[in-house]
Amino acid sequence: MVHLAILLISPPFFLGVIAKTKATFAGRKGPPLLQMYYDLFRLCRKGTVYSRSTSVVLRLAPGMVCATLLMAGLFLPLSWPAPIHFSGDLIFFAYVLAFGRFLLLLSALDVGSSFAGMGASREATFGALSELAFFMGLVTLAVITRSVSFSGIFLWGGTHPMVRPAIVLLFLSFFLILLTENARVPIDDPNTHLELTMIHEAMLLDVGGPDLGLMLYGAAIKLFLFMVITVSCVWPPTGGFGLPEIGGFFAKMIGMAVVIGVVESSNSRLRLSKVPQLLVANFVITTLALLATILGGT
Amino acid sequence: MNALGVCLANGVPAALDTVPCVDVAAWRQWIIETCKGSTGRIVALFADAHGDRVRLYAIIGMDLQHELWLAATEVCARALHYPSLTPDLPEAHWFERELYEESGVVPQGHPWLKPLRTDRPYPFYRVDGEGIHEVAVGPVHAGIIEPGHFRFQCHGEKIFHLEIQLGYQHRGVESLLLQAPPARRAILAESIAGDTVIGHMLAHAHVVEQLAGRAIPARAEGLRVIALELERLANHVGDLGMLSADIGFLTAANYFGRLRGEFLNLLMALTGNRYGRSFIRPGGVLLDLSRTEIAAFQKRLTRSAKEVQAVARLFFSATSVLDRLEQTGIVETTAAQALGLVGPAARASGLHRDVRHDYPTGDYRSSPFPLVRLTTGDVYARARIRGLEVQHALDFLQRRLKSLPQEKIFLACGAAQPSAIIVSLVEGWRGEIAHVAITDRGGAFTRYKIVDPSFHNWMGLQIAMRGGQISDFPLCNKSFNLSYAGHDL
Numbered sequence: 001m002v003h004l005a006i007l008l009i010s011p012p013f014f015l016g017v018i019a020k021t022k023a024t025f026a027g028r029k030g031p032p033l034l035q036m037y038y039d040l041f042r043l044c045r046k047g048t049v050y051s052r053s054t055s056v057v058l059r060l061a062p063g064m065v066c067a068t069l070l071m072a073g074l075f076l077p078l079s080w081p082a083p084i085h086f087s088g089d090l091i092f093f094a095y096v097l098a099f100g101r102f103l104l105l106l107s108a109l110d111v112g113s114s115f116a117g118m119g120a121s122r123e124a125t126f127g128a129l130s131e132l133a134f135f136m137g138l139v140t141l142a143v144i145t146r147s148v149s150f151s152g153i154f155l156w157g158g159t160h161p162m163v164r165p166a167i168v169l170l171f172l173s174f175f176l177i178l179l180t181e182n183a184r185v186p187i188d189d190p191n192t193h194l195e196l197t198m199i200h201e202a203m204l205l206d207v208g209g210p211d212l213g214l215m216l217y218g219a220a221i222k223l224f225l226f227m228v229i230t231v232s233c234v235w236p237p238t239g240g241f242g243l244p245e246i247g248g249f250f251a252k253m254i255g256m257a258v259v260i261g262v263v264e265s266s267n268s269r270l271r272l273s274k275v276p277q278l279l280v281a282n283f284v285i286t287t288l289a290l291l292a293t294i295l296g297g298t
Numbered sequence: 299m300n301a302l303g304v305c306l307a308n309g310v311p312a313a314l315d316t317v318p319c320v321d322v323a324a325w326r327q328w329i330i331e332t333c334k335g336s337t338g339r340i341v342a343l344f345a346d347a348h349g350d351r352v353r354l355y356a357i358i359g360m361d362l363q364h365e366l367w368l369a370a371t372e373v374c375a376r377a378l379h380y381p382s383l384t385p386d387l388p389e390a391h392w393f394e395r396e397l398y399e400e401s402g403v404v405p406q407g408h409p410w411l412k413p414l415r416t417d418r419p420y421p422f423y424r425v426d427g428e429g430i431h432e433v434a435v436g437p438v439h440a441g442i443i444e445p446g447h448f449r450f451q452c453h454g455e456k457i458f459h460l461e462i463q464l465g466y467q468h469r470g471v472e473s474l475l476l477q478a479p480p481a482r483r484a485i486l487a488e489s490i491a492g493d494t495v496i497g498h499m500l501a502h503a504h505v506v507e508q509l510a511g512r513a514i515p516a517r518a519e520g521l522r523v524i525a526l527e528l529e530r531l532a533n534h535v536g537d538l539g540m541l542s543a544d545i546g547f548l549t550a551a552n553y554f555g556r557l558r559g560e561f562l563n564l565l566m567a568l569t570g571n572r573y574g575r576s577f578i579r580p581g582g583v584l585l586d587l588s589r590t591e592i593a594a595f596q597k598r599l600t601r602s603a604k605e606v607q608a609v610a611r612l613f614f615s616a617t618s619v620l621d622r623l624e625q626t627g628i629v630e631t632t633a634a635q636a637l638g639l640v641g642p643a644a645r646a647s648g649l650h651r652d653v654r655h656d657y658p659t660g661d662y663r664s665s666p667f668p669l670v671r672l673t674t675g676d677v678y679a680r681a682r683i684r685g686l687e688v689q690h691a692l693d694f695l696q697r698r699l700k701s702l703p704q705e706k707i708f709l710a711c712g713a714a715q716p717s718a719i720i721v722s723l724v725e726g727w728r729g730e731i732a733h734v735a736i737t738d739r740g741g742a743f744t745r746y747k748i749v750d751p752s753f754h755n756w757m758g759l760q761i762a763m764r765g766g767q768i769s770d771f772p773l774c775n776k777s778f779n780l781s782y783a784g785h786d787l
């Protein structure tokens with residue numbers, strides 16, 4: 001129950017932490033930490049407008065995208081074993097996320113506008129490349145811990161994993177995947193209003209009201225999931241269940257959000273044509289991590 | 299040079315009957331020969347109809363010789379056409395479209411005689427083929443910017459062709475200026491482009507004053523260039539901020555944005571208005587700075603200068619910024635020359651073009667302004683030029699504030715010289731602003747022609763995007779930052 005509550009309620013909060021960090025770097029006050037909740041609440045009270053050129057796909061997509069992400073969240077251990085876990089659940093996790101992306105792309109294409117189409121084409125290209133690295137990273141984790149379930153992987157106990165070079169590489173790689181999958185700087189810019197440069201936002205241009213709220217909420221959950229994976233690499237959950245564990249979990253997640261904010265503040269966006277190079281380089285990093293693990297003799 | 303044209307100085311009227319009216323073929327030949335050898339360029343090209351004859355004027359700037367040449371020809375109402383200049387001289391492209399739209403004189407053989415400002419049916423240029431798609435942006439945009447329509451012909455992310463359709467802000471400024479009483483003309487001139495209030499007003503003031511033969515007190519001249527350079531500072535710093543925001547470099551974006559506000563506030567301290575309205579009037583300026591105000595002004599300027607330098611260092615030394623700006627949206631020197639670009643965009647492409655340097659008036663004659671020039675012609679060069687000009691403008695302001703002469707700031711102008719023509723050029727922050735006025739026998743304006751720097755440069759943006767990435771367009775657009783209102787008039 002606690003797992004579900006954290007998964008449902010906390011994700012938008014970390015967006016607030018990132019925004020606050022960026023604002024601090026820019027010498028501004030920034031929006032309140034809970035701004036995202038106000039936004040979601042505001043959007044929920046609005047009506048929606050659908051273009052005549054759209055079909056049922058656009059209407060169903062926001063709910064389904066959200067549902068896939070919530071479902072994926074049930075497989076990730078926060079600080080204690082996940083509510084659902086079985087051998088091989090990391091493959092299932094990856095495919096549920098891919099299914100969510102597929103629905104998002106369909107809804108963008110359904111709109112039929114050139115901006116949404118452009119956004120979908122970019123998302124599909126970059127998504128394919130980042131999934132490659134993501135799978136490679138998961139395989140490496142599985143080899144290191146000899147487990148094919150998230151709950152097994154992240155609750156290994158024993159020696160501190162930081163001593164392994166492969167883990168450092170994996171952290172880097174998952175962090176880059178996090179930035180790519182969640183449309184952050186330097187891959188995308190969540191703050192831009194320029195349709196021609198957008199990736200993720202371009203797909204949402206024709207979505208409004210509660211639907212947009214669901215999409216934004218979904219995006220927050222997705223960011224939350226990738227933050228959990230990335231942070232668990234260097235600071236694995238203890239496996240216990242209690243107030244100190246929950247506190248520890250929030251502490252490391254807030255730390256992660258601050259790191260994202262710092263990276264976003266100190267970098268400009270990459271040229272779009274250079275993003276694939278970065279993603280392929282990331283794949284190489286995960287491959288190196290895998291090689292280091294196998295040759296290092298676990 | 300020769301008897302076909304007459305040599306003018308910037309802001310000095312010439313009697314109309316000294317302007318020879320030559321044969322159309324000779325006129326055309328003269329323009330092409332003068333501009334082709336890269337010595338001259340078109341400053342203005344326009345028509346003035348009287349009776350059943352339409353007179354065509356061409357003003358050619360010989361930047362290296364610091365000379366302005368004027369040549370005129372006539373076509374009669376029964377045969378409103380002449381052989382187009384554009385096939386031989388691409389920089390005439392935009393001018394001839396305007397000429398045709400305004401006067402109905404057909405430049406025969408013009409490749410794309412599409413109306414510039416009115417919405418008459420004319421197709422967009424189209425590219426066909428497998429995988430080619432069209433992207434239409436505007437005229438209503440996502441940001442708070444002026445209206446303009448951009449039509450891209452793309453293959454995937456690559457742009458084959460960009461066509462820009464403007465005219466959504468056409469107000470008929472030129473004809474309004476002819477009808478308005480003198481006091482209202484100043485307000486109209488200040489409204490040509492909202493971000494170039496000082497620049498356009500200064501050009502207009504020169505026209506009125508010089509036609510009246512009124513010399514302006516030195517203190518007023520000094521305060522005017524201070525306002526002009528402050529306007530340049532505010533806009534250049536604002537542009538650097540917008541460029542930072544476009545590439546997601548928010549830290550610099552916010553600091554530059556705040557500093558732009560500082561310079562606008564300084565402009566307000568001088569003129570009483572953040573955009574410098576109602577400060578310059580024909581005859582001088584309306585507000586003065588006291589000794590204590592100047593001291594406070596200098597102190598604020600010094601503080602802002604330090605901050606601008608720090609942020610500019612941060613911006614121009616971040617590798618991710620350089621990587622994003624360099625090699626994006628290149629305009630080669632030859633292309634810039636052929637298109638007749640002006641202002642920072644021309645100087646970023648390696649051209650020697652600056653009115654303050656080539657046709658100086660007022661204070662720029664006594665204290666020369668260093669001309670900055672880069673050669674790469676990419677977004678980085680256009681950003682860097684702004685950074686350098688900010689630096690020079692700050693130095694210039696400090697020098698000028700120290701040595702303001704004690705004098706009157708305003709002397710009323712008399713009546714205008716009858717039957718005269720005058721060309722007034724000012725280097726606004728965006729580039730060369732040209733105001734041309736012709737008076738009748740009574741000294742009233744019969745024709746008032748305005749050429750905003752954007753009019754020269756929009757074509758440059760189209761060419762910069764060819765073969766580029768569509769995702770780079772907003773960045774390139776900001777690096778030019780052209781005026782829609784100034785173009786549409």
